[in-house]
Amino acid sequence: MPATDPYTVRLAPGVYAYVQPDGGWCLNNAGFISDGESTLLVDTAATEQRARLLREAILTAGVPLPRTLVNTHHHGDHTYGNGVFVPEAVVIGHDSCRGEQIAAGHQLHLMWPGTDFGDIRITAPTVTYNDRLTVWVGETEVRVIHPGAAHTIGDSVVHLPERGIVFTGDLIFQGGTPFVPMGSLSGSLRALELLRSLDATVVVPGHGPVTDPSAYDATESYLRYVTELAQEGHTKGLSPLEAARQADLGEFARLRESERLVANLHRAYAELDGEPEGSPLDPVAVFTDMAVMNGGVPVACHA
Numbered sequence: 001m002p003a004t005d006p007y008t009v010r011l012a013p014g015v016y017a018y019v020q021p022d023g024g025w026c027l028n029n030a031g032f033i034s035d036g037e038s039t040l041l042v043d044t045a046a047t048e049q050r051a052r053l054l055r056e057a058i059l060t061a062g063v064p065l066p067r068t069l070v071n072t073h074h075h076g077d078h079t080y081g082n083g084v085f086v087p088e089a090v091v092i093g094h095d096s097c098r099g100e101q102i103a104a105g106h107q108l109h110l111m112w113p114g115t116d117f118g119d120i121r122i123t124a125p126t127v128t129y130n131d132r133l134t135v136w137v138g139e140t141e142v143r144v145i146h147p148g149a150a151h152t153i154g155d156s157v158v159h160l161p162e163r164g165i166v167f168t169g170d171l172i173f174q175g176g177t178p179f180v181p182m183g184s185l186s187g188s189l190r191a192l193e194l195l196r197s198l199d200a201t202v203v204v205p206g207h208g209p210v211t212d213p214s215a216y217d218a219t220e221s222y223l224r225y226v227t228e229l230a231q232e233g234h235t236k237g238l239s240p241l242e243a244a245r246q247a248d249l250g251e252f253a254r255l256r257e258s259e260r261l262v263a264n265l266h267r268a269y270a271e272l273d274g275e276p277e278g279s280p281l282d283p284v285a286v287f288t289d290m291a292v293m294n295g296g297v298p299v300a301c302h303a
Helices: 048-060 076-084 095-104 107-111 185-197 214-236 240-246 250-254 260-272 283-293
Strands: 007-012 015-019 030-034 039-042 068-070 090-094 127-129 132-137 140-145 157-160 165-173 202-207
Touching: 007 202, 039 132, 048 076, 068 132, 076 107, 090 095, 095 127, 157 185, 165 185, 165 214, 185 214, 185 260, 202 214, 214 240, 214 250, 214 260, 240 260, 240 283, 260 283
Parallel strands: 039 068, 068 090, 090 127, 165 202
Antiparallel strands: 007 015, 015 030, 030 039, 132 140, 140 157, 157 165
């Protein structure tokens, strides 16, 4: 059985990834960059307890608690723990990340009412940007880049150009199924081209172990598979659920959360119907169909 305890990986002097195995629902990654005097944190965690474990890991690394916190997108597994780090830290995110986080509220509580999330205060970014933003941690340049609608409409990539390191947020699920119903299928493919252009050799995904740029090719293969499946099913007049249930996942069956296929087909169908990228889908329809794909059992939060 795989280990399930969170662990910290030192990627370079003063640069760390914080990994929560096995990267399934609600088990996201975070990271932090420090020069010994100031620290920037990338994302938090889904529960108060897990956010406090992240806080302890930062202190254990011998660096100060963060003054700056960047959210890669609004989902609660990456943002619910923000309150553990404010007011000492200023929260940064894309313009849409702030609005989406406020609109979502305690959304994870509604999806997984049996999970003990702890004392969660919705703490949205107070500093927002539109396209690109540069933050300095000592002499380390940290570029925060919006890839357009991809996993969500408010994604951010955190790139350390001089270190060859990128924190992708949920543009990449290493070992897990990509998830685009709240963003864009075509936009996710464009986002991969952006990631490739950064020439980072170390890739910290939103979920799963630290990896390398080969993750881009693996993600692209899956997204193109979804594109072809959607085109075929849409032409035949199949619903997203019908198309998903008839699909042969092949090599992608090994990925965690394979039930996400039907959610991704909902997004692909919307784009085939001419809906704008990132336009809202019916969350009840999407998650109900995922439950059907999951053997009639709602997907589970593992936090």
